[in-house]
Amino acid sequence: MELHAKTLAELAAGLEGSDFTSLEVTRALLDRIAAHNEKLNAFVTVTADEALAAAARADQARAEGSGGALNGLPIIHKDIFCTRGVKTTCGSKMLENFISPYDATVVEKLQNAGAVVLGKSNMDEFAMGSSNETSYFGPVHNPWDLDCSPGGSSGGSSASVAARFAPAATATDTGGSIRQPAALTGTVGLKPTYGRVSRYGMIAFASSLDQAGVITRSAEDAAMMLGVMAGFDPRDSTSIDTPVPDYVAGLGESVKGLRIGIVRQHFDEGLDPDCAARVKDSIAVLESMGATTVEVDLPNIDMSVPTYYVVAPAECSSNLSRFDGVRFGYRAKNAEDLLDLYCRSRGEGFGDEVKRRIMTGTYVLSAGYYDAYYLKAQQVRQLIADDFKKAFADVDVIAGPTTPTPAFKLGDKVDDPITMYLNDIYTIGANLAGLPAISVPCGFVNDLPVGLHLVGPHFAEQTLLRTAHQYQQQTDFHRACPGDFK
Amino acid sequence: MSLDKDQVQHIAMLARLKLTDAEYAESVEKLSKIVDFVAQLSEADTEGVVPMAHPLDTAQRLRPDAVTETNERDRYQQNAPAVADGLYLVPKVIE
Numbered sequence: 001m002e003l004h005a006k007t008l009a010e011l012a013a014g015l016e017g018s019d020f021t022s023l024e025v026t027r028a029l030l031d032r033i034a035a036h037n038e039k040l041n042a043f044v045t046v047t048a049d050e051a052l053a054a055a056a057r058a059d060q061a062r063a064e065g066s067g068g069a070l071n072g073l074p075i076i077h078k079d080i081f082c083t084r085g086v087k088t089t090c091g092s093k094m095l096e097n098f099i100s101p102y103d104a105t106v107v108e109k110l111q112n113a114g115a116v117v118l119g120k121s122n123m124d125e126f127a128m129g130s131s132n133e134t135s136y137f138g139p140v141h142n143p144w145d146l147d148c149s150p151g152g153s154s155g156g157s158s159a160s161v162a163a164r165f166a167p168a169a170t171a172t173d174t175g176g177s178i179r180q181p182a183a184l185t186g187t188v189g190l191k192p193t194y195g196r197v198s199r200y201g202m203i204a205f206a207s208s209l210d211q212a213g214v215i216t217r218s219a220e221d222a223a224m225m226l227g228v229m230a231g232f233d234p235r236d237s238t239s240i241d242t243p244v245p246d247y248v249a250g251l252g253e254s255v256k257g258l259r260i261g262i263v264r265q266h267f268d269e270g271l272d273p274d275c276a277a278r279v280k281d282s283i284a285v286l287e288s289m290g291a292t293t294v295e296v297d298l299p300n301i302d303m304s305v306p307t308y309y310v311v312a313p314a315e316c317s318s319n320l321s322r323f324d325g326v327r328f329g330y331r332a333k334n335a336e337d338l339l340d341l342y343c344r345s346r347g348e349g350f351g352d353e354v355k356r357r358i359m360t361g362t363y364v365l366s367a368g369y370y371d372a373y374y375l376k377a378q379q380v381r382q383l384i385a386d387d388f389k390k391a392f393a394d395v396d397v398i399a400g401p402t403t404p405t406p407a408f409k410l411g412d413k414v415d416d417p418i419t420m421y422l423n424d425i426y427t428i429g430a431n432l433a434g435l436p437a438i439s440v441p442c443g444f445v446n447d448l449p450v451g452l453h454l455v456g457p458h459f460a461e462q463t464l465l466r467t468a469h470q471y472q473q474q475t476d477f478h479r480a481c482p483g484d485f486k
Numbered sequence: 487m488s489l490d491k492d493q494v495q496h497i498a499m500l501a502r503l504k505l506t507d508a509e510y511a512e513s514v515e516k517l518s519k520i521v522d523f524v525a526q527l528s529e530a531d532t533e534g535v536v537p538m539a540h541p542l543d544t545a546q547r548l549r550p551d552a553v554t555e556t557n558e559r560d561r562y563q564q565n566a567p568a569v570a571d572g573l574y575l576v577p578k579v580i581e
Contacts, residue, residue, distance in 0.1 A: 101561045194541045208541060237547060238540075306524040317501060324502075326574050331567035337577050339502075347504035352512070355503055359494070359513065360520050362501040373524065378537035380530045385538060417516055418523050434541025458542060 003028040004164040005481065008073055008221035011167060015062065015072050022062075022072025026055035026116050029074050033118065033165050036485065040141045040163060042156040044079045044089050046119040054116040061114065069228055071114030076169040078157050079120035080127055081107050081212075082201040090203045091125040091135040091153075094329045094349035104201025105233045106170060106212050113228045118166055121156030125351045126320065127177055127205045129153050130423045133414050134353040141410070142185060143482040144448050148407035151181030157215045158185040163485040168216045168225050172202060174209045175308050176402075176427030179439035182215050183402035183451025186441045186480060188468065189215045190222045193458050194434030195240035197226075198233035206315035207238070209308075209431045217478050219440065219468035223247035226461060242459060250462045251469040256290030258467060261395030263298050266426055272405045278443035278450040279401045285474055286399070286467065296391040296398060300383045304429045305421055307384065310364050310377035311432070316354075317361030323349065356417065385433035392457040397467060401426055402439040402451035430455050438464045441477040449477070488518045488525075 003025050006014065014020055030048050037043055051074070058072030082088045082100035084107075089095045103111070111117070124134040132140040132155030140155040142148040143163040150159040154171035158181035161169050171178040173191035182189025190213045197212040204210060214225040227248060232241040260283060267276055287293060325331040325345025332344035350358070364373035391398060403423060413420045430437040435455050442452035452471070456464045472478055489497075494513050498505050505513060540546070559572055568575035 098565055101558060101565070234549070240542065240544070241547075300530065303527060303530055306527050309520060310524050310527065321502075325567065326576055327562075328565035329567075335577050338579055340504075341577055342502040343499075343504035346502055347506075347509075350503070352509070355501075355505070355509070356513065356516055356520070358501050358503065359497045359517055363489075363497050363517070363521065364524070366497070366500060372528065375537055376527050376530070376532060377524075378539075379532035379535040380527055382535055382538040383530065383532065385541065416519075418519055421523075432541070 004032050006167065007218045008167040008216065008224055009218065011073055022055040022058040022116060023052065025072070026051050026074055026118070029118055029166060036163060037165070039146060039484070040143060040159050041138050042122055042140050042159045042163070042165065043119045044091070044122050044137050044156070045087050047086055047117055050086065051116050051118050058114050058116060068113035070110065070224065073115055074118050074166045075110060075115045076118050076121050076157060076160050076166045077107060078123055078154055078169065078171050080123060080172050080203045081170060082203070083107050083120065086120065088120070088203070089137070090127070091123040091137060092350065092354070093136045094323050096136065096330065098328055100201070102201060105198035105235060106229050107201065109228055121160055121169055123156055124153035125354050126203065127153040127172055127174055128316065128353050128357050130176065130180055130420050131410065131413060132156065133410060134351055136351060139410050142407050143485050144186065145407065147409050148448065149184065149410050151184035151407065153177040154181045154215060158182055158187055158189070161185070161187045161215050161217060162482060164481065168214060168221055170212060171215045172210060172212050173431065174205050175312055175431050176424035178213045178215060179402050179427045179437060179451065179453060180424055182439040184407040184449065186449030186477065187215050187217055188219055188222050188441070188478065189213065189439045190226060190461070190464070191430065191437050192226060192230065192461055193436045195238050196436070196459065196461065197229045198236040198239050200233055200235040204319040206312040207319060208315060209312060219438070219465050219472055220248065220251055222438070223251055223465045223469070245462055247462055247465055251466050253466050254290060255286055255467055255470045258286070258291040258397065259395040260286060260291050260293045261296035261391055261398040262293055263296055263301065263398060263400055265298065265301055266400035270404050270425065271401055272445065274445040275401055275405060275450050278445060279452055282442035282452045282471065283399050286471060289470060289474065294395060296395055298384070298387040298391060298429070300380060300387050301429055303380050304384055304432055305425055307377045307380045307432060308428045309360065309421060310373050311381060313357040313361030314365050314374050315361070317358045317365065320354070320358055325349070381432045384429055388429065388433045388435060396456065396463055397460070398455045400453050402453040406445045406448035406450055426453055434458065436461045436464055438468050440468045440471060442475070443477055488521045489514055
């Protein structure tokens with residue numbers, strides 16, 4: 001097997017057995033990126049020199065018998081994570097030349113574990129988008145069909161992992177932004193429980209929803225990554241102080257007796273019938289392995305997208321007020337006065353979708369509208385969270401589709417925000433309720449991948465990873481490689 | 487349209503965003519669609535429901551009010567568009 005085709009776990013075993021060095025792996029992947037990235041536009045920055053230096057250090061550490069859990073293993077960071085000394089753009093003109101003075105906690109932890117960072121992946125601007133088309137640096141293309149979107153906002157991460165540029169990439173999920181791109185590219189996307197992974201140094205979009213996670217090809221790799229990324233961080237005020245289990249150690253446990261909840265609304269007419277068939281097949285596989293299914297009701301789940309499109313823009317309008325053209329970021333030329341400087345720096349520095357969300361948020365928080373929109377949305381959000389809590393009294397996970405359709409064409413949905421927003425209809429509930437969730441490749445429709453979505457109760461990452469891993473022992477959808485990237 | 491141009495102009499000013507004429511026209515249309523879409527929230531029965539304050543139903547952690555950061559002004563100002571003598575420069579505010 002060629003180096004680029006190997007998973008994180010397979011590379012780790014090869015490094016351990018001295019079959020190859022980290023420098024060899026890193027060179028192979030950097031060559032691959034140089035040869036193929038033009039087709040995908042998956043990167044904002046490739047950090048070749050830094051990667052080679054890190055790989056050499058990792059090899060040295062291994063020779064000395066030291067090195068962390070991911071020593072010498074190549075990864076990619078979504079360009080939303082601050083990296084000291086390397087540009088962090090968040091997909092925006094506003095931060096086109098921003099060099100963070102510090103590392104995000106996630107970046108620091110992965111670095112301390114010995115991971116080798118190949119570069120920073122392209123993304124929707126400020127993570128606001130579901131197709132990667134809002135990036136200032138242009139859309140990312142889906143390796144399975146270059147005319148299609150790889151999903152968003154973590155589209156550069158999902159496309160990179162699907163194209164075998166790296167076995168793992170960090171990503172973030174505010175309203176489906178890890179799981180939807182994972183589904184559309186045939187990769188595994190894990191969004192942990194809110195507060196499980198530190199948000200420190202992860203550029204904020206909607207702080208009560210944002211959560212860092214990972215895109216990989218196997219659930220085992222996701223477990224390896226999460227084990228390093230998770231944990232309490234005093235620098236993140238909403239980080240949760242609870243022990244991090246050994247996620248990899250728990251993967252072998254069978255799914256016998258696992259209770260799977262099925263939500264009727266998730267299989268309504270909005271879902272492509274072929275996707276529905278693939279998802280049902282995958283649930284049948286889990287049943288054949290000893291899991292049981294039961295129908296569960298989430299009576300308010302239909303309200304999740306409108307709830308999200310009040311709460312998330314409200315928090316975004318507040319978070320993005322920091323971009324003022326004064327302390328960092330883009331600054332308009334020849335401002336007449338301070339107000340003109342603010343308004344023009346923001347008007348020129350932000351793209352259309354970001355401005356739309358800032359204005360939506362400003363509107364729902366403004367005098368006279370706050371109660372009807374923002375307060376109401378936070379009440380409905382509580383109802384949705386309560387529905388999940390009730391459901392998890394009877395089931396261990398909830399299974400369904402990750403997205404209503406396979407990957408759509410670039411340009412198809414960009415003109416209608418509501419159509420685009422509805423792409424996240426199955427994933428947003430987990431963000432609103434702070435729940436962990438995973439998307440796992442479960443088949444193909446017209447040669448495009450489809451994802452199975454599993455949601456668990458708070459801190460049930462172990463259950464999700466184990467279920468996904470056990471499923472992947474019986475199926476090989478995650479081993480399928482896009483034709484142009486073999 | 488649930489929003490008109492005057493309202494969008496007001497919102498843009500509150501958000502400190504200067505839009506072009508073309509952007510205004512598009513914003514009126516698209517923001518109206520979004521506002522109409524989220525208006526379905528009014529159909530939900532939320533009588534007596536306490537608005538969510540934290541997705542994990544926990545309280546915000548407190549920390550001692552101690553200085554933990556070192557002064558790194560020079561490094562931070564490397565990202566600033568315009569500085570002089572350690573100060574951020576903006577257009578003249580007081581005549």
